[in-house]
């Protein structure tokens with residue numbers, strides 16, 4: 001998602017957020033590689049960790065096909081050099097002055113893996129955090145209207161009306177721990193937007209659904 005959306009929301013103001021979390025250790029899980037293929041390896045390792053990756057856009061035909069694909073599960077492994085290199089470059093990409101995003105998903109840079117970065121507006125200092133294999137287990141019936149933009153959809157911002165106000169999220173962290181967390185308000189929209197990307201869904205699809213209704 002793009003940063004302009006946050007500025008808009010901050011004008012409106014949003015409530016203080018609460019969340020809870022539980023941790024389950026996967027320390028006993030076997031160490032495995034993430035099986036990045038040769039093309040993915042090349043794309044990731046072709047530049048240093050300070051270099052942003054190219055953001056794929058729906059205005060490019062080849063990119064738009066890839067943005068519609070479903071991503072693969074990734075195995076958390078802090079010892080995997082390619083995975084480490086990739087998450088660092090993905091963060092640099094979303095924070096790049098050319099992007100100014102509040103969230104990004106791996107397929108937006110051509111890597112079909114279940115990895116997202118989200119800026120946590122519900123935490124002090126609004127930190128960016130990385131999530132592996134995020135899955136939304138529950139949605140509230142309560143919805144929220146939210147203006148959305150996307151790094152992969154240039155010059156377009158629209159208000160969606162069907163995003164859940166809160167979600168129950170499960171994910172893995174880079175160190176292999178598995179967590180469940182309740183997330184509310186604008187940050188919940190960023191998660192819903194980025195997790196959609198992992199399934200080839202764009203925010204414009206939600207607008208189309210609303211139009212049909």
Ligand SMILES: [Zn+2]
Pocket residue numbers: 001149150151152193197
């Ligand atoms: Zn997006």
